[in-house]
Amino acid sequence: MAFIFKIIGKEYINDILPLVKKLNADKISEAVLKGRITEMFTQNYECAGVFDGDTLIGVCGLWYCTRHYSGRSVEPDHVFIAEAYRGNGLGDRFFSWIYEYVAKKGYESVELNTYVNNSASHKFYYNQGFTILGYHFFKKL
Structure with missing residues (x-):
């Protein structure tokens, strides 16, 4: 299948x-x-999409910032591929496209959060070469 990867507005x-x-x-x-x-679209945010023809089948938000420990960094957020398209390497292809896209923009690192109970995503990100640096803490105000 020929998928299209692009930034969407x-x-x-x-x-x-x-x-x-x-x-x-x-x-x-x-x-x-x-x-x-x-x-989010008014902030340092872009949304990457995966299309099968004209149908949007996957999304990934991209947050941009500079951090003292990692330099110019992008954070993928709300990564989702439609269930019917999972398990065939599309996630690998999507992230390869994202890495190339953000590197061309001058970003030097990628970091992300994933839900604790989403073990499938943990395996995927380990296979992508991510390591765990710490814990993400959250407090609702």
Whole structure:
């Protein structure tokens, strides 16, 4: 299959939402999620997409920053590939495209968070060469 990898704009928000919603189950309403993603597009954020023809089948947010310990860094966020497309190396191809894309923009490191209970993602990221540097702490205000 010939997949297309590209940066997509906020005009795709109605296509992005159903994919990101699956990551959050029923924890966040679609209206809140849409508002947050709309706001994200105004920050140091881009959304990468995987298309099968004209159909968006995968997304990955990219947050850009500079950190004292890693330099110019990008953080993949809300990575999701539609279930029907998993298990055939598409995630590897997507991340290879992301690495090349952000390296061309001058970024030198990639770091990310993944949910503790998402063991499939842990295996994927280990296979991508990621290591665990610490813990992600969260406190709701």
